[in-house]
Amino acid sequence: SQQGEEDPQALSIQEGENATMNCSYKTSINNLQWYRQNSGRGLVHLILIRSNEREKHSGRLRVTLDTSKKSSSLLITASRAADTASYFCATDSQGGKLIFGQGTELSVKP
């Protein structure tokens, strides 16, 4: 079963623009993580935000978390063609496993 729902399902932008992806979830969480997946490959961890954190940065990535709304967003600034991939949020609510959302497919056109 999937806990997270991502929005939009697909996003197409030009290089240099910012990309924002949103994730909503249903139950209380310990932390929320974002992953990236290139076609035919495994997922790569991008960033983890704990339930007591509201914002976190890593390079061109900015993640926010609103536990009252059970939602998170991932912002990629100054996007590059190499950022083209699928992006997934995943929630840790029971301390054992991660539950992934459906993903956002990002296409960055040069």
Next chain:
Amino acid sequence: DTGVSQDPRHKITKRGQNVTFRCDPISEHNRLYWYRQTLGQGPEFLTYFQNEAQLEKSRLLSDRFSAERPKGSFSTLEIQRTEQGDSAMYLCASSHPPGGSVTSPLHFGNGTRLTVT
């Protein structure tokens, strides 16, 4: 490369046959996960191990699926009497969580793509 490795990368089998996949996690990681992913979907949790103990198995998983991690290192996932609906990418991941119950980042292998004809 000391990442998570999965074997084989691709497997084509006929309906009704049994298949087995192998995952070698990062050596110091005590947790190992199996996920299944179909096209356009996010990874779906199947099961996970802490060392050699299987701590949770998805209720969605039929009895045809079994996983083992006999020595707390590599793991195998077996699917018996495969069906066309089993066609998917099977992903393995490992992690080394800090003390307590919080999940740490997962390191994924590149998966085994199963096609059941």
